[in-house]
Amino acid sequence: MFSNTFKTMKAAIPIKKSEVTRARILDVALDLFRRHGFEETTMRGIAAAAGVSLGSAYYYFQSKEDLVMAFYERAIDAMTPRMEAALSGASHFEEKMETLMAVKFEYFQPNRTFLGALLRHSADPQNRLSPFSEATRHIRERDQAYFARMINESRDVRVPTELAPHLPKLLWLYQMGLILYWIYDRSPGQRQTRMLRKKSLALLVSGLKMSRFALLKPLRSKIVDLIVLAEGGQGYDTPNEA
Amino acid sequence: MFSNTFKTMKAAIPIKKSEVTRARILDVALDLFRRHGFEETTMRGIAAAAGVSLGSAYYYFQSKEDLVMAFYERAIDAMTPRMEAALSGASHFEEKMETLMAVKFEYFQPNRTFLGALLRHSADPQNRLSPFSEATRHIRERDQAYFARMINESRDVRVPTELAPHLPKLLWLYQMGLILYWIYDRSPGQRQTRMLRKKSLALLVSGLKMSRFALLKPLRSKIVDLIVLAEGGQGYDTPNEA
């Protein structure tokens, strides 16, 4: 079973040959995606460049989209330690948020163009590649957990209790929006997005601070109401008037 | 050239035969889309059902997506009189907004499912079918003009002058968001969306009314700032700090 388990050696590292092949196909594919874009890259091209038959490529990846899913997984794994560092490196909420997002933007930078081909299905929760799909749920939740941690570990921002449980999802959504904007940002060096990141985050922070004002209680409640309604909807039996 | 120009009749209406064929293909296509969905319907199937060859279908419509574009055009033409009626029928802002959106939801109702197949590219402004694309610009602008009119004709809502020029686009965006939500709303009868429409509109209206408070001036300015930054970006040379 282990092709690298030499008969004469005891301590060979058990890496399946198939996993090497799988990794090679993925590497080649991502390289081609980055260089020529998602659409332009064909499965036949990937197979040829990886030195396998077309059928073999499909043996390891059920579809072309699956290659992108594998990229997703790889990305979140690679970003995890950097996100940890970002969280412990900063102390204030705004700074934490900033560095957390910087990790993502830096990591996705080389893949920005082909990431677009992927996120253009983002509005469709039915599509596997959508950030809202069932297939990406584990990635999404793992990601949102970081925002939750970030909120808990920030002592400078106090969130109203009714808003607190929804904040991780909201921040994640905010981040997705920025990434989406970034992908289609045609300004040189995407400085448009950089500006938007800075200004919107500042606004977000002041909004969060404002959200505690007692005067805004009714408005806040209505907003939370709306969030609950919009996000879940698993058969809440909502009364006619709120 | 005019096949329905009978030799013995003078006043025959000059409808090109080709236009009849074109319309027939479109009718058949939309019918199939509605009944079986966009993906499931093939160009070969459309051609067969319309009684033309595959090549002919492509003679009239450059692509499968073009059929959807034609649907768009047809939709906005059909909705125009109803939107006029909606605007003049109501007097208050909230009511106008409500009826205006009701027109859309009613018209799109029978096409809800296949509209999804189309709007799932909505996040990609490069895609022709996206509501943000260059190809749909004329539809979008024509649509936004209705929101502009609605604001002007509503005497019960006064909008801060700095916010006013952006409001049509914002309202249009709000509407697009609701439609998108509606399309993927899996609750029975999409009552989830109905609730969301009601509550979010109420919140929107109170938000608009609040936006005039002098106390909120700095916040408002920052938001407008953000809107300007996000929407255009045609090379604004924005200073470092705002």
Added chain:
DNA sequence: GGCTGGAAATGAACGCGTTCAAATAATTCT
């Protein structure tokens, strides 16, 4: 009538993602 040029119509062919029955290689069982 025949001629002509553009509009309309055609079906074969291409490249694509994907599927699949079959062949081959590797591993496990006896």
Added chain:
DNA sequence: AGAATTATTTGAACGCGTTCATTTCCAGCC
């Protein structure tokens, strides 16, 4: 060891959207 089972590999084939060289149609002109 050999047999049985499982993992991997293969290329042909399918259905799709799309393209294109070619043919058919038809109104206007001689």
